[in-house]
Amino acid sequence: MATDSASLKEPADSAPAPGTTGVEPLVRFDKVVKRYGDHVVLDELDFTVKRGEHVTLIGPSGSGKTTILRLLMTLEKVSGGVIWVDGSPLSHTRKPDGSLKPAGEKQLRESRKKIGMVFQQFNLFPNMKVLQNITEAPVNVLGMEREEAETRARELLDMVGLAGKVDAHPSQLSGGQQQRVAIARALAMRPEILLLDEVTSALDPELVAGVLELLCDIARNTDITMLCVTHEMNFARDVSEKVLMFDAGRVVESGTPEKIFTDPEHARTREFLNAVL
Numbered sequence: 001m002a003t004d005s006a007s008l009k010e011p012a013d014s015a016p017a018p019g020t021t022g023v024e025p026l027v028r029f030d031k032v033v034k035r036y037g038d039h040v041v042l043d044e045l046d047f048t049v050k051r052g053e054h055v056t057l058i059g060p061s062g063s064g065k066t067t068i069l070r071l072l073m074t075l076e077k078v079s080g081g082v083i084w085v086d087g088s089p090l091s092h093t094r095k096p097d098g099s100l101k102p103a104g105e106k107q108l109r110e111s112r113k114k115i116g117m118v119f120q121q122f123n124l125f126p127n128m129k130v131l132q133n134i135t136e137a138p139v140n141v142l143g144m145e146r147e148e149a150e151t152r153a154r155e156l157l158d159m160v161g162l163a164g165k166v167d168a169h170p171s172q173l174s175g176g177q178q179q180r181v182a183i184a185r186a187l188a189m190r191p192e193i194l195l196l197d198e199v200t201s202a203l204d205p206e207l208v209a210g211v212l213e214l215l216c217d218i219a220r221n222t223d224i225t226m227l228c229v230t231h232e233m234n235f236a237r238d239v240s241e242k243v244l245m246f247d248a249g250r251v252v253e254s255g256t257p258e259k260i261f262t263d264p265e266h267a268r269t270r271e272f273l274n275a276v277l
């Protein structure tokens with residue numbers, strides 16, 4: 001069950017052991033519990049993501065996949081356990097005696113800067129032009145000079161194939177183009193981790209492939225760490241080195257896409273894949 005946050009200590013393996021590199025996974029869920037009232041959504045969930053790894057989360061509706069991304073984005077708070085990012089507690093603050101207490105708002109705001117998220121519904125600012133949608137957070141949250149932010153925004157727009165849309169408003173773009181702007185906006189913050197939550201679910205079918213191809217290009221050509229929730233199994237196969245199969249708030253099976261999609265070990269995985277493939 002949920003661990004009392006106040007009594008949590010740093011895990012014993014967080015300090016480099018003699019003779020090891022001490023390289024921590026970039027993300028570590030350590031017995032993470034999330035409850036809404038009596039409903040336990042995540043049940044002592046453990047998993048790790050290495051720096052630079054591209055991981056997809058698959059599983060039935062309601063199994064807790066989006067909740068995991070929202071916890072990482074600090075849009076939700078854990079009910080128990082600890083989330084670690086780059087060896088530091090994301091969900092908690094260290095007390096002088098080494099124990100941990102739940103993080104306050106200020107720390108959560110700082111943590112949010114490390115993590116970028118792209119949502120199903122692009123969530124662009126409707127009254128701002130494309131360029132300003134991308135520069136807004138780097139300037140106002142990171143304190144970047146506007147000129148530098150604009151240069152970076154133009155580079156990113158070029159990368160997502162929208163160099164000509166700098167002055168457009170979101171309403172003048174297709175859903176696929178809006179999602180490309182949202183991807184550029186997330187990358188403009190130079191996040192350590194990019195979270196992708198069913199980013200093609202709201203797109204017309206003919207626009208899906210282009211956005212997924214762009215994300216595969218980003219995965220191949222940058223060193224960003226990605227955590228993707230997707231119902232697109234071909235995308236999961238193409239983009240990720242590791243697939244985590246969730247059910248009822250736990251990882252029932254994890255492995256390479258080849259292993260999970262061609263030789264799953266768990267009956268629940270086989271059942272899920274039979275239903276969606």
Ligand SMILES: Nc1ncnc2c1ncn2[C@@H]1O[C@H](COP(=O)(O)OP(=O)(O)OP(=O)(O)O)[C@@H](O)[C@H]1O
Nearest residue numbers: 036039041059060061062063064065066067068229
């Ligand atoms: N704010 C909330 N209040 C109460 N229950 C919630 C809240 N957010 C999520 N839940 C519940 O938590 C469970 C997990 O939801 P979550 O969205 O993480 O699942 P999911 O695996 O991403 O599902 P889907 O594939 O349908 O998006 C669901 O039963 C959902 O109803």
